[in-house]
Amino acid sequence: MRSSYSRIGSYGFCPKKYEYRYVSQIPAPTKPELAFGVSIHESLEHNFLQKIETRKDLPIGEVAVFFRRTLDERLEAVPDEFLRGPSDPHYLRALGEHFLDRFLKERAPGLQPATRGVECSFRLPLPNDHELTGQFDLLDTDWVLHDFKTSNKPYDPRRADRTQLVIYSWACERMFGRPPKELCFDVFVKGDGADGAAGLQDPVVFPAPTAADMGRIAAQLATLLDRLVLAESRRDFPRSFEPSRCHWCEYQTLCQKEWDQEGQPRPQKVSLGSL
Template structure:
C-alpha cells in the first residue's frame, strides 16, 4: 500500500512506470551506487557546515561518509570506497568551495535553522499526500536544493526541473509567504571543484500544470498502468536495478 508520493517517485514513474512498480509495489531489492552514497554524505556535510560554519570540515565529511555506506548494498563497479571518499576530501579542501558554502544563510524560526524542512502537498483527486524535504530555506525566503554533479548544469536543465515548483506549491499551500523563486546550488565534481547557483522564477499559473501532472501519474498508479520505457536513459544495467530481470534477460 502506497502511503505517500514524493517528487522523486513521481519522476521515477514518468521515467519508467515498470521501474516504479518494481520498486514501490513489488518492492524488489535495489542497490545504491557510488554517486548516491557520495551525494548523501555530501548533503549531510553541507547541512552541518551551513549551521556550524567553523566545524572541522574533514571530520564531518568522514563521519557522514561512513554513515552513508555502512551496511548499504552498494555496487561499486570500477570505483572504490577510498577513491570516492577522497573525492570528497578534495572538494572540501577547496577554499573557494568552502567560501561558497559559508555564504549560504538559512532562515531561522522558532524551531531553529530552516534546514531539511518537511513539506506536504495535497492535490485534488489524489488520495495520498506528496511529501518532500527542502534542503534549505534561505534567509530571504527562497527554498534551495543542494546537488552534486560530475559536470556543470545548463540553465535549461535547471529551468526544466519541477522540483522547485513542487516545494513552492507545498509552502504556498501551508500558508507560507513565498517569492516564487527556487535556487539550485550545484557542487560540480570537476578537477577544480566549483559551485553553480541557478535560480528559477515560477508563476502561480504553473501550479495547474503541476497538479494535472500529479493527478495523471496517480491515475496511472491506481489503474495499474505500468508500461515499459526502453527509451529512457535509465534503461541499462548501469542505471536500473531491475534491468537484468527486465530488458536485460532478452539481450
C-alpha cells in the same frame, strides 16, 4: 493518492522500474552514486542544522570526518563489483572531501539557515484528494531556497525542471508564510571524464515562480496522479528500455531475468501524458 514528485517522474522514465520500486517495493542494491550523493547531503545538513543555533560553520576537518564515516557506512551496502573506477571508495572519499572543503570555504560562510530551514519535509494538498510529499535542502535568512545536487555534468539552467521549482516555492510559502525571493541550485559536478573536471559549479539561480504558475502546476500534477492511479489499477507497467542495455538501473538483473522468461517482449514507451 500520496506521491512524491520523483515517484511521478519514475513512471515517465520506465514504468517497469516504477512497478519494482513503488508497487512491488522490491529492495534494490545501493549504487555508489546514491551513497555518495546522500553522504554529501547529510554532511551539509549536519553543518547547517547546528548553524541554526551557533551561527558558525563547523571546522572543515570535522565535516570531512562526518562525511567519511557516513560514506563508508553507506558503501557497505554496495556490491563490490560496483566499486571500481570512478566509484572506487578512495576516489569517492577524496572527491567528497574536496567538494565539502570548497563549499565550506566559498559558499557556506555567506549562508545563514532560517529557523526550521534545514531539510524541510513538506506535504502539499492537490485537487482530487491527492497529496504531494517532498523535501528541500535549505532556506536561508535572505529567503533564498537552496537545493544541493551532485551530478556528472554541469547543470544546464536552460533545461531546468520548472515543475520542481514551483513545488519548492509553493512548499516554502505553505511552511514559512511567503515564497522564496529566488531559488538556487548548488551543484557538485563529479565530471564524467569527457565533459570537464570535477568541481563546484557557480550557483544556478532562478527567480521565484508566480502564483499563477503554482495554480497551473497543481492542476497538472493532480491530472498526472489521476493517470498514475489508472495505470496502477490496469497494472500497466511495460519496459521503456531493452533491459540488456540498462546498465545504470539497479533492477537490471531482475528485469533481464524476467524479460528472458517472458520471451523478450519489445520495449514500449509509455508516458503519463499518453495514458
